[in-house]
Every structure is written in structure tokens, then in C-alpha cells.
Amino acid sequence: MGSFEGLYIYKYLSNYAQPENISTIIDDKNKFIQISLNNNIFWKDSFRIFPVSLNDLCKIFGVDGKLSSYNIKFNNLNLFNNPELLKEFINYSIQDSTALYQALEQTQKIYMIDYQVDITTIYSTSTLSLKIYRNKFQEINIPTLKVILIILLEKDILGVEQIIIKPI
Amino acid sequence: MLNHKEVLRGIYNTLMNDETFINFGKYKVIIVSAIVGEDEFNYNHNILITNNTTFEQYYNKVKDILTTHLKHGYQIDNVQRFKVLVWNMDSLANKNIKITSSTIKNYKPGNQSVKTQIRNIYTSRVVSKNNISLNNFTPLNDKIFTPSYFATMDIETMVFNGKQIPVAISIQLPNKDCKIFILDSINNIELSINKL
Numbered sequence: 001m002g003s004f005e006g007l008y009i010y011k012y013l014s015n016y017a018q019p020e021n022i023s024t025i026i027d028d029k030n031k032f033i034q035i036s037l038n039n040n041i042f043w044k045d046s047f048r049i050f051p052v053s054l055n056d057l058c059k060i061f062g063v064d065g066k067l068s069s070y071n072i073k074f075n076n077l078n079l080f081n082n083p084e085l086l087k088e089f090i091n092y093s094i095q096d097s098t099a100l101y102q103a104l105e106q107t108q109k110i111y112m113i114d115y116q117v118d119i120t121t122i123y124s125t126s127t128l129s130l131k132i133y134r135n136k137f138q139e140i141n142i143p144t145l146k147v148i149l150i151i152l153l154e155k156d157i158l159g160v161e162q163i164i165i166k167p168i
Numbered sequence: 169m170l171n172h173k174e175v176l177r178g179i180y181n182t183l184m185n186d187e188t189f190i191n192f193g194k195y196k197v198i199i200v201s202a203i204v205g206e207d208e209f210n211y212n213h214n215i216l217i218t219n220n221t222t223f224e225q226y227y228n229k230v231k232d233i234l235t236t237h238l239k240h241g242y243q244i245d246n247v248q249r250f251k252v253l254v255w256n257m258d259s260l261a262n263k264n265i266k267i268t269s270s271t272i273k274n275y276k277p278g279n280q281s282v283k284t285q286i287r288n289i290y291t292s293r294v295v296s297k298n299n300i301s302l303n304n305f306t307p308l309n310d311k312i313f314t315p316s317y318f319a320t321m322d323i324e325t326m327v328f329n330g331k332q333i334p335v336a337i338s339i340q341l342p343n344k345d346c347k348i349f350i351l352d353s354i355n356n357i358e359l360s361i362n363k364l
Contacts, residue, residue, distance in 0.1 A: 005323045008334050046320070075326050077335075080351070093324050093338040094346050101320040101340035112315050120316040134308040141304040143258075151189070151252040 001045035006032030013037055025123070033123050046100060048124045050107070058099050061106035067095045173227060176212070179250060180223045190219050193256035203249040211250065216257065216270040225271040317342045 001009070006024075010032065013022050017037060025033040035043040050057050058065035071085075074092065079085050104119065111117040115132045122128045179200060183189045189196075200212035212230045324336040335351045 004325070004332060005334075008323060043321070074324065077326055077328060079326070089324070089336070090348055090350065093322060093336045093350075094340075094348055096322040096324075097320045097338040097340040098346055100322065104318065104320060108315050108318075116311060118315050120318050130305070131308065134305060138305065138307040141306050143304050151183070151186075151254065 001035075001043060002027075002031035002033075002048065006035060006043070006045070009043055010035055042120075044120075044123060046104065049119065049122060049128060050103075051125060054096065054099055054103075057103045061103045063099060063102040063106060064095075065099050067092055173231075175247075175250075176227055176230065177223055179212075179252065180226055183252065184219065189254065192254060193258040194218055195257035197255040197257055199253045201251040201253070202247040203251060204247055208251065211247075218271070221271045229271055 010022070010024060013035065021038050022036070023039070024035050027033055032043075032045065033048065052060070055065040068088075071088070071092075073079060073085060074089050079089055108119050111119055111128070111132075116135050117128065117131050119128070122131055183198070195216060195218055197214050197216050198212070199210070199214045201208050202211040210233075213233050215226070215229050217226060319342060320340045322338050323334050324338075325332040326335045327333075337349045339347045339349075341347070
């Protein structure tokens with residue numbers, strides 16, 4: 001979802017709903033982390049949480065993976081003129097979503113029972129790790145590193161103009 | 169010395185009216201440097217202040233060091249810029265920062281400052297509950313709960329005129345139902361694409 005799919009979802013949500021009802025979280029490489037509609041429906045990238053291929057994810061959690069490997073003919077509009085290929089493509093597409101769902105359903109059970117973490121509340125592998133740590137192992141507050149500011153002031157100090165305030 | 173006092177008042181007023189500075193922790197150590205050309209010299213040694221420190225309290229703690237600067241020939245008229253370094257002393261990470269002067273009685277760094285921060289949580293505008301969670305990773309106490317429902321979605325694309333376009337969206341719902349939305353191939357396919 002990070003790049004193309006996120007852009008597609010965001011574009012069509014923007015046409016569908018009022019702009020103020022759509023919000024996104026984007027990383028430093030301009031990839032989508034989350035898209036939300038009405039603060040009620042959230043789209044997240046499963047790859048950011050489990051950065052392995054769908055087939056590997058399914059193997060790890062013991063569920064059925066893809067029906068077949070990707071057929072290059074799935075990338076051509078002529079597919080719509082070939083009923084058999086179209087049927088294969090539809091089944092392939094459905095199984096992608098089904099396989100991912102089943103794998104995530106297994107992960108949800110594991111992380112909920114063992115760590116009391118709801119995977120719908122996290123965004124990435126690192127936020128998953130942090131939440132497990134905070135839930136199961138952390139005992140005292142850990143300060144973050146927002147500890148210093150640098151402020152530059154211009155010479156006209158009586159009507160001072162502030163140039164930079166930079167948290168490090 | 170009047171010039172120096174006015175300069176310090178300008179610095180003090182600027183800091184105390186700046187939201188970033190005000191919200192940057194309750195206890196803060198500041199050091200002021202003066203920049204003349206490419207040179208930078210210490211103007212105001214490290215001093216512990218809070219948002220409630222008055223200008224007179226601040227000035228009385230630093231005025232002696234300013235006298236020393238005058239003796240060494242630094243003229244305030246030549247100073248083009250001042251740089252203020254500010255350390256957030258609410259943070260345990262800063263508990264070893266040197267404090268030469270303090271405008272606060274009985275201040276103890278480290279754990280004591282954190283305890284003070286928590287004690288004042290309901291009475292201090294600056295150190296709010298929100299600030300504590302922003303400045304700290306806090307332990308969570310999530311217990312057994314009902315997991316949220318979720319669905320999965322996949323978008324298949326194809327090349328059209330050199331661009332990838334979405335042609336199928338499959339969605340697996342929590343009730344085991346699965347939906348697929350596919351490009352309308354019964355009508356003119358290019359018309360369908362144009363409507364995307």
C-alpha cells in the first residue's frame with residue numbers, strides 16, 4: 001500500500017469524501033503508512049508490519065498461500081477477452097486477499113494471547129516490538145531524546161527577532 | 169551594565185513568550201553564547217530556570233559573569249547574534265548536565281525532577297499529562313481484550329498506455345465473505361478505464 005496502491009486509495013477517497021474527513025500518515029520517503037476515512041476506517045500496509053512475501057507469511061503461519069505464481073498474462077488487458085484466463089485471474093486475486101486475511105488472523109491470535117497486542121493498533125514491525133515491550137516488560141518511564149533546543153537571536157535584542165528554534 | 173541588562177531582558181522576554189521554549193519541559197538549563205563574526209563566546213553561563221523564574225532572579229544570577237566579559241573587552245555593540253542552548257532537565261537523559269547557577273531552591277536532578285513532574289501533573293499547564301506521554305515511553309497495562317475486526321484488500325494492476333492502472337480490487341471480510349470489484353469488461357474497456 002505504501003506507494004501505488006496507497007495513492008490510488010487516497011485519490012479515490014478524496015473524490016468520494018470531504019477532504020477534511022480523509023487523513024494520512026506518510027513516512028520520510030513519501031510512502032503511505034496509514035490512510036483513514038472519517039477516523040473510522042483505516043488502511044494500513046501489512047508489508048510494513050510483516051516485511052516478507054505473502055507466500056512466506058502464509059508458510060510461517062501455516063495457512064494456504066497463493067493459488068499459483070504470477071502469470072505475466074495477468075498484466076495485459078487482453079485478459080478480458082479470454083474467459084478462462086479471466087476466471088483464473090479473478091480466483092488469483094481473491095486468494096491474495098484471502099491468504100493475507102488468514103495469515104493475519106493467525107498473527108492476531110498469537111499476539112493477542114501471548115502479548116496482549118491488537119495488530120490493528122500498530123503500524124510497523126518496530127511499533128509492534130515497542131508495544132510488546134511496553135506491555136510485557138517495561139516497568140518505568142523511559143525518557144525520549146527531546147532534550148535540547150538551539151535558539152538563535154538577532155542583534156536587535158530589544159525588539160528581538162527569533163531566527164531558529166530547533167529541537168534536537 | 170545597563171546595556172547588558174537590557175540585552176538580557178530582551179533575551180528573557182523572547183524566551184518566556186515563545187511556546188516552544190515554554191513547553192520544552194518545566195526545568196531547563198540555558199546557556200547563552202554571543203556570536204561576533206565567526207567567533208562565539210560564552211555570554212551567560214549554564215543556569216537552571218523554570219517558566220516562573222522572574223527576570224530579576226535570572227539577571228541576579230548572571231550579572232557577575234557579564235562584568236567579566238566587559239573586562240576582557242567584549243562589547244555588546246559588536247554582538248551580531250546570540251545563541252541560546254536549552255536543555256530539558258525534566259528528562260533523565262539530561263540529569264548529568266552541569267548547573268553553575270540555579271534560580272530554584274532545592275532542585276535535584278534526575279529522578280527527583282521526574283517525580284516533581286508527575287506530582288504537578290494536574291496543576292501545571294506546562295507539564296501536562298499529554299506532555300508526559302510525549303516525553304516518555306510509558307509502560308502499558310493492556311489486558312485481555314476483544315481484538316478489533318479487520319479486512320484485507322489487494323489491488324491488481326495492468327499496464328495501459330505505459331501506466332499501471334488498477335483493474336481488480338479483492339476484499340476479504342471478517343465474516344469470511346470475499347468480494348471482488350473488477351474493471352467492467354462487458355462495455356467498452358477503454359471507456360471503463362477513463363472512468364477510473
